[in-house]
Amino acid sequence: MNVKKVKLADIDPRIDGRIRPVDESHAEIIAQAFEEHGQETAIVVRYGSGAEGAPKYILVSGAHRLRAAEIAKWDSIDASITKLNADEARLQEIDENLIRQELDVLSRARCLYERKELYLKLHPETKLGVNQHSGIATVANPAPRFALDAAARMGVSERTVHAYVSLYKxxxxxxxxxxxxxxxxxxxxxxxxxxxxxxxxxxxxxxxxxxxxGKKPSELKEEPVRLSGDALWLSLGKKEASRVMKMEVPARRVFLDELAKAGVIRPEQIVEAA
Known part of the structure:
Protein backbone atom coordinates (compact mmCIF):
# COMPACT_ATOMS: atom_id res chain seq x y z
CA MET A 1 0.00 0.00 0.00
CA ASN A 2 1.28 3.45 -0.86
CA VAL A 3 1.28 6.21 1.75
CA LYS A 4 0.28 9.73 0.83
CA LYS A 5 -1.13 12.90 2.32
CA VAL A 6 -4.93 12.83 2.20
CA LYS A 7 -7.21 15.73 3.05
CA LEU A 8 -9.42 15.09 6.05
CA ALA A 9 -12.36 16.51 4.10
CA ASP A 10 -11.96 13.70 1.55
CA ILE A 11 -12.32 10.91 4.13
CA ASP A 12 -15.60 9.35 5.26
CA PRO A 13 -14.87 8.14 8.83
CA ARG A 14 -17.91 5.83 9.02
CA ILE A 15 -17.90 6.43 12.77
CA ASP A 16 -21.41 5.14 13.55
CA GLY A 17 -20.82 1.60 12.36
CA ARG A 18 -17.35 1.04 13.75
CA ILE A 19 -16.58 -1.88 16.04
CA ARG A 20 -14.78 0.31 18.59
CA PRO A 21 -16.35 3.74 19.15
CA VAL A 22 -13.95 6.68 19.23
CA ASP A 23 -12.95 7.64 22.76
CA GLU A 24 -12.54 11.43 22.78
CA SER A 25 -10.09 11.41 25.71
CA HIS A 26 -7.87 8.89 23.93
CA ALA A 27 -8.07 10.89 20.69
CA GLU A 28 -6.99 14.02 22.60
CA ILE A 29 -3.91 12.22 23.92
CA ILE A 30 -2.99 11.17 20.39
CA ALA A 31 -3.57 14.74 19.17
CA GLN A 32 -1.08 16.01 21.74
CA ALA A 33 1.43 13.40 20.58
CA PHE A 34 0.85 14.52 16.98
CA GLU A 35 1.69 18.09 17.90
CA GLU A 36 4.84 17.04 19.76
CA HIS A 37 6.19 14.24 17.58
CA GLY A 38 4.13 14.20 14.40
CA GLN A 39 2.27 11.21 12.98
CA GLU A 40 4.22 7.95 13.20
CA THR A 41 1.65 5.46 11.85
CA ALA A 42 -0.52 6.06 8.81
CA ILE A 43 -4.24 5.42 8.87
CA VAL A 44 -5.67 3.03 6.28
CA VAL A 45 -8.33 4.09 3.79
CA ARG A 46 -9.96 2.56 0.72
CA TYR A 47 -11.33 4.21 -2.36
CA GLY A 48 -14.92 5.42 -2.32
CA SER A 49 -17.54 4.54 -4.92
CA GLY A 50 -16.45 7.32 -7.26
CA ALA A 51 -20.03 8.55 -7.57
CA GLU A 52 -20.65 12.27 -7.77
CA GLY A 53 -20.83 13.77 -4.29
CA ALA A 54 -19.51 10.59 -2.64
CA PRO A 55 -16.41 10.75 -0.41
CA LYS A 56 -13.13 10.09 -2.20
CA TYR A 57 -11.90 7.75 0.53
CA ILE A 58 -13.47 5.61 3.26
CA LEU A 59 -11.69 4.92 6.55
CA VAL A 60 -10.64 1.30 7.14
CA SER A 61 -8.56 1.65 10.32
CA GLY A 62 -7.22 4.50 12.43
CA ALA A 63 -10.40 6.22 13.65
CA HIS A 64 -8.67 7.60 16.75
CA ARG A 65 -5.76 8.94 14.69
CA LEU A 66 -8.19 10.56 12.26
CA ARG A 67 -10.10 12.19 15.11
CA ALA A 68 -6.79 13.30 16.67
CA ALA A 69 -5.85 15.03 13.41
CA GLU A 70 -9.17 16.89 13.54
CA ILE A 71 -8.53 17.94 17.15
CA ALA A 72 -5.05 19.13 16.20
CA LYS A 73 -6.69 21.12 13.38
CA TRP A 74 -4.71 19.42 10.64
CA ASP A 75 -6.16 19.61 7.15
CA SER A 76 -4.50 16.39 5.95
CA ILE A 77 -3.12 13.13 7.32
CA ASP A 78 -0.75 10.34 6.23
CA ALA A 79 -2.82 7.48 4.86
CA SER A 80 -2.15 4.09 3.26
CA ILE A 81 -4.56 3.47 0.42
CA THR A 82 -5.74 -0.11 0.07
CA LYS A 83 -7.63 -1.74 -2.77
CA LEU A 84 -9.77 -3.83 -0.43
CA ASN A 85 -13.50 -3.92 -1.14
CA ALA A 86 -16.06 -3.07 1.55
CA ASP A 87 -16.30 -6.63 2.94
CA GLU A 88 -12.54 -7.18 2.98
CA ALA A 89 -12.02 -3.80 4.66
CA ARG A 90 -14.58 -4.60 7.33
CA LEU A 91 -12.92 -7.96 7.96
CA GLN A 92 -9.57 -6.19 8.42
CA GLU A 93 -11.13 -3.74 10.91
CA ILE A 94 -12.63 -6.64 12.87
CA ASP A 95 -9.36 -8.58 12.96
CA GLU A 96 -7.46 -5.53 14.22
CA ASN A 97 -9.94 -5.17 17.05
CA LEU A 98 -9.97 -8.86 17.96
CA ILE A 99 -6.30 -8.78 18.97
CA ARG A 100 -6.93 -5.92 21.41
CA GLN A 101 -7.05 -7.06 25.03
CA GLU A 102 -9.27 -4.19 26.15
CA LEU A 103 -12.34 -5.40 24.25
CA ASP A 104 -15.20 -6.38 26.55
CA VAL A 105 -17.09 -9.67 26.13
CA LEU A 106 -19.95 -8.09 24.18
CA SER A 107 -17.64 -6.32 21.71
CA ARG A 108 -15.57 -9.45 21.17
CA ALA A 109 -18.73 -11.50 20.59
CA ARG A 110 -20.00 -8.92 18.12
CA CYS A 111 -16.68 -8.98 16.26
CA LEU A 112 -16.73 -12.74 15.90
CA TYR A 113 -20.40 -12.90 14.92
CA GLU A 114 -19.91 -10.33 12.16
CA ARG A 115 -16.58 -11.86 11.17
CA LYS A 116 -18.27 -15.21 10.61
CA GLU A 117 -20.85 -13.66 8.27
CA LEU A 118 -18.18 -11.83 6.27
CA TYR A 119 -15.79 -14.78 6.23
CA LEU A 120 -18.41 -17.16 4.84
CA LYS A 121 -19.38 -14.56 2.25
CA LEU A 122 -15.78 -14.17 1.11
CA HIS A 123 -14.97 -17.89 1.42
CA PRO A 124 -18.20 -19.79 0.67
CA GLU A 125 -16.24 -22.99 0.09
CA THR A 126 -15.60 -23.18 3.86
CA LYS A 127 -19.29 -23.22 4.78
CA LEU A 128 -20.42 -26.38 6.52
CA GLY A 129 -22.18 -28.72 4.12
CA VAL A 130 -20.69 -27.32 0.90
CA ASN A 131 -19.62 -30.12 -1.44
CA GLN A 132 -19.02 -30.90 -5.08
CA HIS A 133 -22.75 -30.72 -5.78
CA SER A 134 -23.15 -27.23 -4.34
CA GLY A 135 -22.37 -25.39 -7.54
CA ILE A 136 -19.27 -23.76 -6.07
CA ALA A 137 -16.12 -24.28 -8.07
CA THR A 138 -13.39 -26.35 -6.45
CA VAL A 139 -10.71 -24.17 -4.83
CA ALA A 140 -7.10 -25.33 -5.21
CA ASN A 141 -6.02 -23.90 -1.86
CA PRO A 142 -9.20 -23.36 0.14
CA ALA A 143 -9.21 -21.04 3.13
CA PRO A 144 -9.40 -22.71 6.55
CA ARG A 145 -12.75 -23.06 8.29
CA PHE A 146 -14.00 -19.88 9.97
CA ALA A 147 -13.67 -21.14 13.55
CA LEU A 148 -10.21 -22.56 12.91
CA ASP A 149 -9.00 -19.33 11.30
CA ALA A 150 -10.48 -17.10 14.01
CA ALA A 151 -9.15 -19.31 16.82
CA ALA A 152 -5.64 -19.18 15.37
CA ARG A 153 -5.72 -15.39 15.09
CA MET A 154 -6.97 -14.96 18.66
CA GLY A 155 -4.95 -17.71 20.29
CA VAL A 156 -8.04 -19.47 21.67
CA SER A 157 -9.89 -22.72 21.01
CA GLU A 158 -12.52 -23.20 18.31
CA ARG A 159 -14.99 -23.94 21.08
CA THR A 160 -14.39 -20.47 22.52
CA VAL A 161 -15.03 -18.90 19.11
CA HIS A 162 -18.32 -20.80 18.72
CA ALA A 163 -19.37 -19.75 22.25
CA TYR A 164 -18.84 -16.05 21.47
CA VAL A 165 -20.81 -16.32 18.21
CA SER A 166 -23.67 -18.14 19.93
CA LEU A 167 -23.76 -15.57 22.74
CA TYR A 168 -24.14 -12.65 20.34
CA LYS A 169 -26.62 -14.45 18.10
CA GLY A 214 -28.88 -0.95 39.31
CA LYS A 215 -29.18 -4.72 39.30
CA LYS A 216 -28.15 -7.60 37.09
CA PRO A 217 -30.97 -8.99 34.95
CA SER A 218 -30.74 -12.35 36.74
CA GLU A 219 -31.26 -10.54 40.06
CA LEU A 220 -34.75 -9.34 39.23
CA LYS A 221 -36.25 -11.71 41.76
CA GLU A 222 -39.83 -10.74 42.51
CA GLU A 223 -42.87 -12.54 43.83
CA PRO A 224 -44.54 -14.74 41.20
CA VAL A 225 -47.23 -12.78 39.37
CA ARG A 226 -49.77 -13.64 36.76
CA LEU A 227 -52.95 -12.35 35.20
CA SER A 228 -56.16 -13.95 36.35
CA GLY A 229 -56.80 -16.71 33.84
CA ASP A 230 -59.86 -15.21 32.17
CA ALA A 231 -58.29 -11.75 31.82
CA LEU A 232 -55.05 -13.10 30.38
CA TRP A 233 -56.75 -15.34 27.83
CA LEU A 234 -59.15 -12.56 26.88
CA SER A 235 -56.32 -10.05 26.35
CA LEU A 236 -53.74 -12.26 24.66
CA GLY A 237 -55.48 -15.37 23.40
CA LYS A 238 -55.22 -18.84 24.90
CA LYS A 239 -52.05 -19.89 23.01
CA GLU A 240 -50.13 -16.69 23.81
CA ALA A 241 -51.31 -16.67 27.41
CA SER A 242 -50.05 -20.20 27.95
CA ARG A 243 -46.63 -19.21 26.60
CA VAL A 244 -46.45 -16.20 28.93
CA MET A 245 -47.25 -18.32 31.97
CA LYS A 246 -44.30 -20.62 31.17
CA MET A 247 -41.79 -17.74 31.37
CA GLU A 248 -39.41 -17.42 34.31
CA VAL A 249 -40.76 -15.20 37.07
CA PRO A 250 -38.53 -12.11 36.48
CA ALA A 251 -39.14 -12.25 32.75
CA ARG A 252 -42.90 -12.69 33.19
CA ARG A 253 -43.08 -9.76 35.60
CA VAL A 254 -41.34 -7.43 33.16
CA PHE A 255 -43.44 -8.62 30.21
CA LEU A 256 -46.75 -8.13 32.01
CA ASP A 257 -45.68 -4.65 33.11
CA GLU A 258 -44.88 -3.81 29.49
CA LEU A 259 -48.32 -5.02 28.43
CA ALA A 260 -49.88 -2.78 31.07
CA LYS A 261 -47.86 0.24 29.92
CA ALA A 262 -48.91 -0.41 26.33
CA GLY A 263 -52.57 -0.56 27.34
CA VAL A 264 -53.02 -4.19 26.34
CA ILE A 265 -54.04 -5.05 29.89
CA ARG A 266 -54.85 -3.05 33.02
CA PRO A 267 -52.42 -3.01 35.99
CA GLU A 268 -55.19 -4.21 38.33
CA GLN A 269 -55.57 -7.34 36.19
CA ILE A 270 -52.15 -8.54 37.37
CA VAL A 271 -52.59 -10.59 40.53
CA GLU A 272 -50.14 -12.51 42.68
CA ALA A 273 -49.98 -16.23 42.11
CA ALA A 274 -51.42 -18.35 44.87
Missing part, protein backbone atom coordinates in the same frame (compact mmCIF):
# COMPACT_ATOMS: atom_id res chain seq x y z
CA UNK A 170 -29.09 -14.65 20.99
CA UNK A 171 -29.06 -10.90 21.69
CA UNK A 172 -31.49 -8.46 20.10
CA UNK A 173 -29.98 -5.43 18.26
CA UNK A 174 -31.74 -3.06 20.69
CA UNK A 175 -30.40 -5.07 23.63
CA UNK A 176 -26.87 -4.68 22.31
CA UNK A 177 -27.27 -0.90 22.02
CA UNK A 178 -28.47 -0.66 25.61
CA UNK A 179 -25.69 -2.88 26.96
CA UNK A 180 -22.82 -1.02 25.29
CA UNK A 181 -20.58 0.89 27.72
CA UNK A 182 -22.23 -0.74 30.77
CA UNK A 183 -20.64 -3.18 33.21
CA UNK A 184 -22.98 -5.85 31.86
CA UNK A 185 -21.14 -5.72 28.53
CA UNK A 186 -18.20 -7.50 30.18
CA UNK A 187 -20.24 -9.97 32.25
CA UNK A 188 -20.32 -13.22 30.28
CA UNK A 189 -22.79 -15.04 32.54
CA UNK A 190 -25.28 -12.18 32.52
CA UNK A 191 -25.02 -11.87 28.72
CA UNK A 192 -25.79 -15.58 28.43
CA UNK A 193 -28.76 -15.15 30.78
CA UNK A 194 -30.05 -12.18 28.78
CA UNK A 195 -29.73 -14.17 25.57
CA UNK A 196 -31.80 -16.97 27.10
CA UNK A 197 -34.82 -14.62 27.12
CA UNK A 198 -36.27 -15.58 23.75
CA UNK A 199 -39.06 -12.99 23.57
CA UNK A 200 -37.47 -9.89 21.88
CA UNK A 201 -39.55 -7.23 23.64
CA UNK A 202 -39.14 -8.98 26.95
CA UNK A 203 -35.38 -9.26 26.55
CA UNK A 204 -35.03 -5.53 25.91
CA UNK A 205 -37.40 -4.62 28.75
CA UNK A 206 -35.59 -6.85 31.23
CA UNK A 207 -32.25 -5.22 30.48
CA UNK A 208 -33.73 -1.72 30.74
CA UNK A 209 -35.31 -2.48 34.10
CA UNK A 210 -32.15 -4.08 35.46
CA UNK A 211 -30.02 -1.07 34.51
CA UNK A 212 -32.63 1.33 35.92
CA UNK A 213 -32.66 -0.55 39.24
Missing amino acids: NLQPETVKILQKTTLADDRQELIYIGSIAEPVLQVSTVKEAIFK
